[in-house]
Each structure stands twice: as C-alpha cells, then as structure tokens.
Amino acid sequence: MxxxxxxxxxxxxWNHGNAHFLRGIARExxxxxxxxxxxxxxxxxxxxxxxxxxxxEYLRESAQLVPGADLRTYDLATLELDQAxxxxxxxxxxxxxxxxxxxxxxxxxxxxxxxxxxFHDTHHRAVTASSxxxxxxxxxxxxxxxxxxxxxxxxxxxxxGRRAFTWHEAADVALFRxxxxxxxEIDLIWVGNWGDDERDQELQEFLVQPAVETGVKTQVFxxxxxxxxxxxxxxxxxxFRGWLPNHRVPDAFARALMTIHVxxxxxxxxxxxxxxxxxxxxxxxGIPLISAPWNDAEGLFPPESFxxxxxxxAASAALRALAQDDDFAAETARRGLAAxxxxxxxxxxxxxxxxxxxxxxGKRNPARADLSRAIEQVVSS
Numbered sequence: 001m002x003x004x005x006x007x008x009x010x011x012x013x014w015n016h017g018n019a020h021f022l023r024g025i026a027r028e029x030x031x032x033x034x035x036x037x038x039x040x041x042x043x044x045x046x047x048x049x050x051x052x053x054x055x056x057e058y059l060r061e062s063a064q065l066v067p068g069a070d071l072r073t074y075d076l077a078t079l080e081l082d083q084a085x086x087x088x089x090x091x092x093x094x095x096x097x098x099x100x101x102x103x104x105x106x107x108x109x110x111x112x113x114x115x116x117x118x119f120h121d122t123h124h125r126a127v128t129a130s131s132x133x134x135x136x137x138x139x140x141x142x143x144x145x146x147x148x149x150x151x152x153x154x155x156x157x158x159x160x161g162r163r164a165f166t167w168h169e170a171a172d173v174a175l176f177r178x179x180x181x182x183x184x185e186i187d188l189i190w191v192g193n194w195g196d197d198e199r200d201q202e203l204q205e206f207l208v209q210p211a212v213e214t215g216v217k218t219q220v221f222x223x224x225x226x227x228x229x230x231x232x233x234x235x236x237x238x239x240f241r242g243w244l245p246n247h248r249v250p251d252a253f254a255r256a257l258m259t260i261h262v263x264x265x266x267x268x269x270x271x272x273x274x275x276x277x278x279x280x281x282x283x284x285x286g287i288p289l290i291s292a293p294w295n296d297a298e299g300l301f302p303p304e305s306f307x308x309x310x311x312x313x314a315a316s317a318a319l320r321a322l323a324q325d326d327d328f329a330a331e332t333a334r335r336g337l338a339a340x341x342x343x344x345x346x347x348x349x350x351x352x353x354x355x356x357x358x359x360x361x362g363k364r365n366p367a368r369a370d371l372s373r374a375i376e377q378v379v380s381s
Contacts, residue, residue, distance in 0.1 A: 001034050001035070001089040001090060001357070002034070002035040002037070002087050002088050002089050002090075003029055003034055003035065003036045003037070003088075003089070003090045003091075003092065004037045004039070004084060004085060004088040004090070004091045004092075004115075005022070005026070005036065005037070005038045005039070005091075005092045005093075005094075006038075006039045006040075006091070006092070006093045006094065006097055006101065006105070007019075007022055007038060007039070007040055007092075007094040007096070007097075008040060008041070008044050008045075008046060008094060008096040008097065009040045009044050009046045009047050010022050010023060010026070010038050010040060010062075010063075010066070010069070010071060011040070011047065011059050011062045011063045011071070012044070012046040012047040012049075012050040012055070012059060012062070013046070013050075013062070013245060013246040013247075014046045014047075014049045014050040014053065014055065014223060014243060015046060015049065015193055015223050015224060016046035016096075017122075017246075017276070017277050017278075018094065018096075018122045018169075018277075019046070019062075019246065020169075020172060020246050020277055020281065021122070021169045021170065021172070021277060021346070021349075022038070022094075023062075023065050023066050023172055023175075024170065024171070024172025024173075024174065024175075024345075024346030024349075025346050025349060025350055025353070026038060026066045026069045027065075027066050027069075027172070027174055027346065028346045028347050028349075028350035029350055029353075030066070030068045030069060031347075032350065032354075035070075036066075036068070036069045036070065037069070037070040037072065037084075038069055038070070038071050038072065039072050039073075039074050039079075039084060040071070040072075040073055040074075041073065041074060041075075041076060041098075042073040042074065042075055043075075047059070049223070050243075053223070053242075053243050055243070055245065058245040058248075061245070061247065062245060062246075062247055065175070065247055072084075076098055076100065076101060079101070081104060081105070081108055085108060085113065085115065088115040089115055089116070089357075090115060090116045090118065090357055091105060091109075091113075091115050091116065091117050091118065092118045092120055092145070093105055093117070093118065093119050093120065093141075094120045094122070095119065095120065095121045095122065095123060095125070095133065095136075096123075099135065099136055099137075102119070102136050102137065102138075103136075103137040105117060106137050106138065106139070106140035106141055107140065109140045109141070109142070110140040116142045116143075116357060116360055116361070117140065117141045117142050118141065118142060118143050118144070118145050118356075119136075119138055119141045119143075119144050119145065119161060120144075120145040120167070121133070121144060121145065121146050121147065121151060121155075122147045122169065133160065136160075138160050138161040139161070139162070141161050141162065142162060142163070142360050143161060143162060143163040143164060143165055143356065143360055144160065144161040144163070144164040144165065145164075145165055145167040145353075145356070146164055146165070146166055146167065147166075147167060147168055147169055147274060148166060148168065148271060148273050148274035148298070149166045149273055149297070149298055150270075150271050150272060150273055150274070150297070151166075151271060151274070152164045152165060152166040163360070165356050167349065167352060167353065167356070168274075168300070168344070168349070169277045169280060169349075170280050170340075170344045170345055170346050170348060170349045171277075171280040171281050171283070171284035171340050171344055171345055171346065172281075172345075172346050173284050173340070173341075173345045173346070173347075174346075175247055175250055176249075176250050176253075176280075176281045176284040176285050177250065177284060177285065177286075178254075178285055178286030178337065179250065179251070179254035179285070180286070182251075182254035182255055183255065184255060184256065184257055185255045185256075186217045186218065186219050186255060186256050186257070187216035187217045187218065187256065187257045187258065187319075187323055188211060188216045188217070188218040188219075188256065188257070188258055188259065188260065188319065189218070189219050189220075189221070189252055189253060189255075189256035189258075189259050190207055190218070190219070190220045190221070190222075190259065190260055190262075191221045191222065191244060191249055191252065191253075191259070191278060192221075192222050192262070192276075192278060193222040193223050193224045193225075194222060194224050194225045194226065194229060198264040198265050198266060199262055199263070199264045199265055202262050202263075202265065202292055203262055205292075205311065205312045205315070206260060206262050206290075206292040206309065206312065206315045207220075207260055207262060207315075208232070208233070208236060208238065209312050209315075209316075210312055210315040210316040210319055211236065211238055211319070212236045212237075212238075213312075213316045214316050214319045214320055214323075216319050216323060218238045218239065219238075219239045219240075219241055219252075219256070220233060220238055220239065220240050220241065221241045221242065221243070221244035221249075221252065222242075222243070222244075223242070223243045225240065249281065250281075250285050253281075253282060253285040253287045254285065254287075256287060257287075257288070257322060257323060257329065258287060258288045258289070258290060258319070258322045258323070258329065259278075259282050259287050259288075259289055259290070260289070260290045260291070260292070260315075261275070261276065261278060261279050261282070261289055261290070261291040261292065261294075261306070262292045263275065263276055263292060263294045264276075267294065268293065268294050268295070272294070272295035272297040273295060273296065273297035273298040273300070275294065275296070275300065279291070279301075279306070280340060280344050282336075283301075283305065283306065283336035283337060283339060283340045283344075284337065284340045284344075284345075286333045286334075286336070286337045287333060288306070288307070288322050288329045288332040288333045288336070289305075289306035289307070289332070289336055290306065290307045290308075290309055290315060290318045290319070290322070291306050291307065291308050291309070292309065292315070293308065293309075293310055300339075300343070300344070301336075301339050302335065302338075302339055304332065304335050305332075305335050305336045305338075305339045306332065306336055307321075307322070307332060
C-alpha cells in the first residue's frame with residue numbers, strides 16, 4: 001500500500017515529540033513492503049526553531065534516519081493535492097497541521113477520494129483546548145487515531161469523526177535499545193522540555209529537589225527553559241545541556257544510571273492512561289525509570305516495570321536505591337525492557353495500523369486477522 005502522511009515534521013524533533021514515533025512507524029511500514037511519503041511544511045515552527053538552535057547538522061542526520069521514505073516539504077499556498085494524493089491508499093493527517101489543510105483533505109475524500117483518510121491526535125488539546133479540535137472539519141475522515149482510550153472515547157462521545165481507534169505511541173527500537181557496554185558517566189538524566197507551566201511545580205518536586213537532596217550527578221536536556229530556571233539549575237549544580245536531538249538520546253541514556261518521568265499535568269488530571277513517549281523510549285534502552293504519579297488506566301505496563309513515587313521524599317529514596325543497589329536497578333531495567341518488547345514497539349503499532357485499515361475496508365492483512373478482530377472488539381465494546 002501507499003501511505004501518504006502529513007505531519008508537522010519528521011526531520012525536526014525540537015519540542016515535537018511525535019517525530020520520534022513517526023520515524024519508527026515509517027520505518028516499520030517500509031520494512032513490511034509498503035510505500036511511505038511524508039509531507040511537512042517548509043516553515044514549520046519545530047524546523048525553524050531547530051535551525052535557530054544551530055541544528056543544521058542534526059536535521060541532516062535525522063533526514064537519513066528512515067531510508068526509503070520519500071520526504072517532501074511544501075508551501076501550503078502552492079501545495080498540489082492531486083499530485084500529493086496520487087495513488088494513495090491511506091492518508092494520515094496529524095493534528096498539528098494547518099486547519100485549512102485538514103479541511104482540504106477532508107473535501108478531497110468526500111468528493112471521491114479513493115483512499116482512507118485518518119486523523120492522528122497525539123496531544124491533550126482535545127481536552128484543554130477543545131474548541132481548536134472541535135473546529136476542525138473531521139466529518140469526512142474515515143477514522144480518528146487517538147493515542148489513548150480516554151481520548152478515543154472523547155472523540156466518539158462528541159461525534160468528532162466517524163469512528164475512533166486507540167493507537168498508542170511506542171518505542172522506535174531500531175534506535176532505542178540497550179547499550180550494555182557503555183560507560184556510566186552520570187547518575188540521573190532528564191530529557192524533556194520545561195513546558196508552558198504544565199509541570200513546573202512537578203519538575204521541582206520530582207527532579208530538582210531530589211537531585212539536590214541526594215547529591216546525584218544530574219544532567220538535564222531540553223528546550224524552552226526560562227532564564228531563571230537555568231540559573232536555579234546552575235546553583236543546584238545540575239548541568240543543563242540544552243536541546244538534544246532525539247536520535248542522540250539513546251547514547252545519553254546509555255551513559256546514565258537512571259532517568260525519571262514527570263508527566264504534564266493535563267495527562268495526570270484529565271487524560272489517564274497516556275504516558276509520554278519518553279517512558280517507552282527509556283524502558284526500551286534498558287535504563288531504570290522513576291516515575292512521578294500517573295494512572296496507568298489501560299494497564300500498559302506490568303507491575304514494577306518502573307519505580308513509581310508519590311512525592312519528593314519517595315523520589316529521593318528511589319534515587320538512592322537505584323544508585324546504591326545494582327541488583328535492584330538491573331531487575332527494574334529488565335522488567336521495563338521486557339514490557340516494551342512484548343507490546344510497545346513501533347512494529348506492534350504498524351501492525352495495529354494495518355489492522356485498522358483492514359477494519360475500515362482497506363486492503364486486507366490476512367496474517368494479522370486475529371489482531372484485527374481484537375481491535376474491532378475493543379472499539380465496539
């Protein structure tokens with residue numbers, strides 16, 4: 001099949017975590033013998049910010065991460081949809097696209113487009129900024145791909161789109177894998193953005209204060225850190241390293257004893273069951289993970305796949321335990337890696353996508369009929 005995907009970016013991951021998942025999905029679809037064309041705007045904010053951050057080399061590197069994918073940039077004013085959609089079997093449209101493009105693609109589907117049209121939502125705007133999503137013209141889309149059950153149910157309840165399927169993110173294990181022979185240079189690594197007042201207090205409680213209390217050697221990577229936060233990290237002797245392109249994160253994980261997951265507040269309060277992609281990626285690298293509270297409402301991870309902590313004191317205790325008890329750290333890492341390999345790789349998600357296509361009347365995927373039936377049962381329940 002020919003997949004045509006409209007995303008904010010594949011080459012730039014600057015404050016754009018979905019690029020991680022898209023790369024893995026594109027790679028797996030190509031591995032299965034499908035054609036993949038990805039369109040991204042030439043002036044997307046992630047790409048432009050990456051360039052401003054000195055990321056020319058990184059963008060060149062990331063453009064080579066998915067050999068065989070046809071990567072195309074476009075100007076919305078001059079985009080030729082007839083050419084872009086030529087011979088497409090499945091068109092996937094990410095929710096960070098321009099509303100005008102989202103509507104144009106729906107119109108093409110309504111007016112005889114011979115492709116399945118899917119809308120992919122990987123953010124919390126449907127809850128926190130519902131008017132933005134509600135104003136999208138989704139009635140002509142064949143289905144919604146929502147990255148959590150609570151979001152899938154919201155789309156169904158509000159009638160946004162004809163159908164909605166749960167399609168979680170996952171680890172791109174071609175890149176995110178253990179490096180057991182790497183030398184450990186730091187104790188704790190945090191890779192993430194400070195983020196729009198959505199987890200400022202939580203980062204203080206679960207990252208900064210425990211790192212100071214325990215004295216573990218800590219490195220922080222990310223963007224959008226205010227000057228006062230950078231100064232606080234410097235005073236606390238936490239090394240701030242700025243933007244780390246995602247394809248270089250596995251090497252950084254390999255140099256650290258442990259990492260931590262601090263979800264944004266909207267996911268904790270209104271979208272239970274949805275972890276950040278960093279959970280999948282860290283566990284795939286075989287690094288022990290400490291997690292601030294979140295509700296694994298869908299049972300994505302078996303017990304003890306990571307260390308859950310409820311407050312600052314517990315976070316400090318977990319840092320000490322993982323730093324001092326090699327057996328505990330190794331067993332935690334082993335359980336987390338096993339959970340990823342069993343259920344949460346991009347290969348799993350590519351098969352799920354093919355089964356969704358089959359359910360919607362696209363080309364058949366006979367070898368995965370059992371998974372197709374399972375997905376249908378979940379959606380119909």
